[in-house]
Amino acid sequence: SYTGPEIAAKRMREEYHINRNHYHSVIEALIRQGDVEGAWFMICFEMRKALIKPDLKTFYTIISPLASSSQLWSLGKDMVQRFNRQHPEIVKEALNDRSNRPILQALLRMSLKSTSGTNMSTLHPLSKLGTRPL
Numbered sequence: 179s180y181t182g183p184e185i186a187a188k189r190m191r192e193e194y195h196i197n198r199n200h201y202h203s204v205i206e207a208l209i210r211q212g213d214v215e216g217a218w219f220m221i222c223f224e225m226r227k228a229l230i231k232p233d234l235k236t237f238y239t240i241i242s243p244l245a246s247s248s249q250l251w252s253l254g255k256d257m258v259q260r261f262n263r264q265h266p267e268i269v270k271e272a273l274n275d276r277s278n279r280p281i282l283q284a285l286l287r288m289s290l291k292s293t294s295g296t297n298m299s300t301l302h303p304l305s306k307l308g309t310r311p312l
Contacts (some may be wrong), residue, residue: 183208183216186225198230202239209243214253218260234275237261237268238282245285258289 186204194200201220209218217240221232240261244254262269271297273277 181216181219183219183224184215187220187262196228198225198233198236201225201228201230202235205236205239206224206243209240212242214240214257217256222264231263232265232268234268234271237265237272237273241285242282245282251285255289258286262290288302 182252183204201224203221205217208214208220221236221240225232225236240257241254244250244257258269269286269290273283273290
């Protein structure tokens, strides 16, 4: 049985030529609807199937809405940590991006600090979903 994001992704692949911007739009819509796992599924599985590697914009698309509300910070921290396990180079790029709002920088730093004091550059790029990075 397929979930909503799986059905949408299947239909998108079959009927349209999907690019990175389309995936970002779907990820943003899923996040705004509260379907964080669906957004993560899009990044880990659907973008991979389409041979589209996540980039800094992908990261910001999933993290920015979560950083905007203190009620969503725990989800934001989890997403930063997941992204860091899969794509530490993107999280490092975000940390060095001085154009970030202070609230986003705070979420990034707090999320990485809470990984048991582990230096972000030493984290192994495997997700807890068991997928490998592209």
